[in-house]
Amino acid sequence: MNSRLNVKSEKRTDKIHKPSMATQLATVWRKLRASRLAVFGGAIVFAVFVVALFAPLIAPYGPEDRYITEPLRPPFSEVWLGTDDLGRDVASLLILGARTSIYVGIGAVLLEAAIGLAIGMIAGYFGGLIDEVLMRIADVVLTLPTLMLLILAVSMFEMQGINVIILVSGLLGWPLLARVVRSEYLSLKQTTFVEAARSMGAGQWRIILRHILPNTMSSVIVLLTMDIPWYIFYEASLTFLGFGDPTAASWGVLMEHGRRFLSSQGWWIATFPGLAILITSLGFNLFGDGLRDALDVKTRVQ
Amino acid sequence: MTLLTYLTRRSILIIPTFFLITLIIFTLIHLAPGDPVSIMIGTNTKITPAEKERMIEDFGLNEPIHVQYVEWLARLFRGDLGHSYAYHQSVAKLVSERIPRTLELMLMTEVIGLALAIVLGVVCAVKQYSLTDGVCKFGALVGYSAPSFWLGLMGITVFAGMLQWLPSFGVETRGTIFPTIFDVWFDHLKHLILPVSILVFGWVAYLFRLVRSSMLEVLRQDYITTARAKGVRERVVIYKHALRNALLPVVTYEGYSIGFILAGAAVIETVFSWPGLGKFWVDVAGNRDYPTLMALSIIVALMILLGNLVADIAYAIVDPRIRYD
DSSP states (O other), X not given: OHHHHHHHHHHHHHXXXXXXXXXXXXXXXXXXXXXXXXXXXXXXXXXXXXXXXXXXXXXXXXXXXXXXXXXXXXXXXXXXXXXXXXXXXXXXXXXXXXXXXXHHHHHHHHHHHXXXXXXXXXXXXXXXXXXXXXXHHHHXXXXXXXXHXXXXXXXXXXXXXXXXXXXXXXXXXXXXXXXXXXXHHHHHTTSHHHHHHHHTTOOHHHIIIIIIHHHHHHHHHHHHHHHHHHHHHHHHHHXXXXXXXXXXXXXXXXXXXXXXXXXXXXXXXXXXXXXXXXXXXXXXHHHHHHHHHXXXXXXXXX | OOHHHHHHHHHHHHHHHHHHHHHHHHHHHHHSSSOHHHHHHTTOTTXXXXXXXXXXXXXXXXXXXXXXXHHHHHHHHTTOOOBOTTTOSBHHHHHHHHHHHHHHXXXXXXHHHHHHHHHHHHHXXXXXXXHHHHHHHHHHHHHHHSOHHHHHHHHIIIIIIISOOSOOSSSSOTTOOOSSHHHHHHHHHHHHHHHHHHHHHHXXXXXXXXXXHHHHHHHTXXXXXXXXXXXXXXXXXXXXXIHHHHHHHHXXXXXXXXXXXXXXXXXXXXXXXXXXXXXXHHHHHTTTOHHHHHHHHHHHHHHHHHHHHHHHHHHHHHOTTOXXX
């Protein structure tokens, strides 16, 4: 009995040496599944991704298919979510709009991640004057009214509206991420494992990228997950205000279109895309909250 | 370093920030394809190319961008905001008419939102996991997941369309003569209810989470236990010992969020045809009205920077431990 226990514990110390990636993921997965709200949020996010990815296959009609029935048929009649004034299928337009929203959300978040990580790691690791300058820039960018600058940029550069939205919102969206990454680097660069790596002759970029970076991923992923709804909002707000391509399949365009029929016989045209945005961003927020708990990220940003 | 030198240093930082913001916007709008003269002329074929050249010269648009920027700055310091290309009026007049409309929305949102968020945040933190807490958390989740302009549309449909309780657009009922000044105010107040409620809902959703989590954190501190142990009444512990410290992050957030609220107001102003700065921004963004756009940018930049400064001052007052470096 005694010897068996010993063997077991020896084996275990061997394994503790470094928990594999799979083990870590399994732990996070278990914690995530334990939270009902997180599962709910994750399911929404998953569903929206699937819809966005296979939109043309799922949607029964295309964005230009007019007069599939009479125009302005109410929902839950022969068409599921009704038709608009041109007789287009609202449900199909919603499905195709999901693609636009997800495209903007993911594109902008990737740009934000690239800039925020780079600036945060440089400021946090090197410190001193570089840190001071970069963080002052972050302060300034943080206070800029993103939506107003987006309005300006999209109306000035009319071509490729959707890519301008991604570019500008990503360029303005990085400061909070940079702050978080910076503070992680500030504390992690003084830990023993970094010192050990340095004493073994690891170069500074190896330490920055291979040793510290993976340890910041939890907070980065949580932050980015909860930023996606913002970019979806921006795209919808801009197209709703009439900036960007009015013929694109987008939730904002559909709401702008449906606005005129709100008080008359077409309340559903603007109502459903708004609900779609609400549900999508609810999904990302719930999932982000769940991830934060599962990954054990500190709640306070600063 | 004293409080005064700290604040002086913070104020000095405003100057480069101000130039940076105006420079970014100036460059952005001047680099964009399409010039204001072509847009003004439009399809008018009576204007010859020579006349067009003269207009471009009159506006100083033939100079390089940096020269134009310096000239614009020089006029700005003489107090000259220029003449709107699109509205054919003095920009100063156009803008000054709209500032109070936006300030009205923003101030009401900030004040009502802050008050509500503090009350709800404290109640929910003290009674964590209670039914009230659950309802508030759910409300906040909806508040920051729903796009404000959609809530605006829904508000118009229900309260202006179906129930006919509230007006759906503008700041006053046109074409009606009111007997007394109070009726005029009451009419204006009715116009304020929908846009302000929607802005407040979104704003409280953010602030509430901040107050709640900050309060929860403070309530776990040792000095709170000490205060309770020595017999201080619970009400005093919460409102005097805990709340003051819990409000520190909220104060900073409030000041730094001017840009955020301003952007929210821009969308809501458009939905409700509210003649403020935000709607004006949306209106002129497309037509290359450089003088108006630049004047609006200055005001937006100043509002944001002022908000930051107020946040710094408030922070220094609320937190005596702050180090001024």
